[in-house]
Structures are given as C-alpha cells and as structure tokens.
Amino acid sequence: xxxxxxxxxxxxxxxxxxxxxxxxxxxxxxxxxxxxxxxxxxxxxxxxxxxxxxxxxxxxxxxxxxxxxxxxxxxxxxxxxxxxxxxxxxxxxxxxxxxxxxxxxxxxxxxxxxxxxxxxxxxxxxxxxxxxxxxxxxxxxxxxxxxxxxxxxxxxxxxxxxxxxxxxxxxxxxxxxxxxxxxxxxxxxxxxxxxxxxxxxxxxxxxxxxxxxxxxxxxxxxxxxxxxxxxxxxxxxxxxxxxxxxxxxxxxxxxxxxxxxxxxxxxxxxxxxxxxxxxxxxxxx
Numbered sequence: 001x002x003x004x005x006x007x008x009x010x011x012x013x014x015x016x017x018x019x020x021x022x023x024x025x026x027x028x029x030x031x032x033x034x035x036x037x038x039x040x041x042x043x044x045x046x047x048x049x050x051x052x053x054x055x056x057x058x059x060x061x062x063x064x065x066x067x068x069x070x071x072x073x074x075x076x077x078x079x080x081x082x083x084x085x086x087x088x089x090x091x092x093x094x095x096x097x098x099x100x101x102x103x104x105x106x107x108x109x110x111x112x113x114x115x116x117x118x119x120x121x122x123x124x125x126x127x128x129x130x131x132x133x134x135x136x137x138x139x140x141x142x143x144x145x146x147x148x149x150x151x152x153x154x155x156x157x158x159x160x161x162x163x164x165x166x167x168x169x170x171x172x173x174x175x176x177x178x179x180x181x182x183x184x185x186x187x188x189x190x191x192x193x194x195x196x197x198x199x200x201x202x203x204x205x206x207x208x209x210x211x212x213x214x215x216x217x218x219x220x221x222x223x224x225x226x227x228x229x230x231x232x233x234x235x236x237x238x239x240x241x242x243x244x245x246x247x248x249x250x251x252x253x254x255x256x257x258x259x260x261x262x263x264x265x266x267x268x269x270x271x272x273x274x275x276x277x278x279x280x281x282x283x284x285x
Contacts, residue, residue: 064190064220065094067260074117074158078150079139081158083115087197087210088123089161092259093138094192097183105145107152115158122158127205136163136215138194140176161195162204162211166238175217175232175243178284185283187223195236196256212236216253218261220273229262229273230282244284250274 065073068082070091079095112125112135128135138159144150153159163172183189195212202211218231233248233256250261251274262270 062190062222063264064096064192064262065264066092066192067263068092069258072119074115076117076153076156078144078147078153079159081138083118083120083122083158084197085120087201088127088207089197089209090138090158090194091197091257092192092194093159094190095139095143096188097143097179097191098188099184101143101146102180102184103146105151107145107148109141110152110155112155112157112160115156118158122156123205123207123209125157125160127207127209128160128162129205131162131204133162133204133211134165134168135160136168136172142176143180143191161215162209163215164236164238167215167234167236171234171239171241171243171246172215175234175246178243179217179219182219182221182282186221188221190220190262191217192261193217196233196253214256216257218250218253220262227265227269227273228281230279231261242284244279247277247279249277252277 065080066082068091070082070084072083072085074081074083079093081090081093083089084091114124115122125135135157137154138161139154141151141154144154179189179191193216195210196214196216197210197212201213203209204211214233214235216231216233218229220227220229229250231248231250231253232243232246233253234246254260254274261274265273
C-alpha cells in the first residue's frame, strides 16, 4: 500500500513538471524583429484604452526613436533629432527623461549656436531676429538641467522653432512642466516633440525658417510594468485652456506628420495605444 502511494506521488509530480514546462513554452515574449534594440512584451499583455500591461526586461534597451522622413538623424549625448533642411528645423527631437534627470540647477544661459553635426547646416539664430517669434526650444533646457553639457546642447539651433511668445511662455511651458511632473511620478518618460511641418507654412529670415501652426508632443512610459502613451497637438498661439483638451490620438499625429512614433513597440501594442485619445490614466492635477 505504501509503495503504491509513493508511485502515485511520483506520477503526480512528473505530470506537474510537464504541465509547467508546457505553459512556459507558450509564454514567449513578443519582440519586434527588426534592426535595433526592442522592448520585450509578454503575449498575454492586456491593453485598456491608453495603457497596456507589460513585463519589460531590464536587460533590454528600448529603441524609442521615430522614423525619419528626412534621413538626416543627428545624435547628441542626451537627445536625438531628425533635421528637415527644407524647413530649417527638426521634424522631431526624441529623448528619455529619467526621474533623476529632473533637477532645478540654475545654469547660465549660453548663446545659441549652429549645430555642426547637421550636414546641411542648421539655421542661423539671426533668422529669428525682429521676426516677432521666440526661439522656442524643442528639448526644453529645463529637461536637461541635470548636466551642464546636456543643458548647453539644448541651445543648438537645430533644437529651436519659431514660437509665438505667449504660446512659448504660456501653454507650451505648462505642458513642459507637466512632462517633468510625469517623469517623476511615473519613473521616467520617452518624449518626442516638434512642430508640424508642411509646405504651406509661412517663413522667417533669409534662410526661410518655417513657422509651424501647431506643435506636438508624444509621451510613452513603461514604469511599474505598465505601458501607456499620450499625445498633444497644440496651436502655436496663446491659450488658457486646460492641457487635456489638446490630447489627440497618436494615429492622428502620424497622419499629419508622416512619422511613425515608437515603431519598436510590438504592432499589437502600438496599434492599441496609438488609436485612442483617452487621458484618464494620466494625472492632470
């Protein structure tokens, strides 16, 4: 009787191990098989409107860069850009804003300088002189105040775009501050931002720098095993409206710009995140 009981226990244990191994074989991470590093996402990922559950491997570096329509990508130490020569500004700048990057150092503002890494030459800051427009940062200097060199790199002319003063100092500044708040709250963000560029735009200066009618910002966070995305499209004008009124689906921005944002995400996850303008999972306090 005892021998039969042992035999039963052994058979049960072997069956249990086989069942576990079988389940492990079906729970492979999804990796988008293209060049570059990719984010790992489990097959059983659950998405709900603007966010998705995700088990992200700490050993994998996420390739957060968008596609480039200009094929002129410039990499700085802490941000990357895609420069449009026809508009004399970047069609996007992209960077990771880590929680510990958000600091309040008060560095001395340098002069604006041309970006020597732009092979076609970035626009001279003098194009903005007496134009009525601010030299509006794309990567905010405030996002790079953790390091003097990173801060100074935001004063390259490849990182500016003509902005209405009350827009730059008003709603756009409010959005930049909110991004830093979210970077702390959600333990870091990936940020892509610039003006919406098209052939119909007015220009300023001898080099004909385009003046965008709208500016966009796309944010992605993968903190606490949770992927969520939000994007904004804001007119280049003064506004006192609340920020959430400018939330749009990323799909809408992709149609406007021709840019694929966060193409490294698995297509299933990317499609669900980019198709919604739901902002309820983001704190607007």
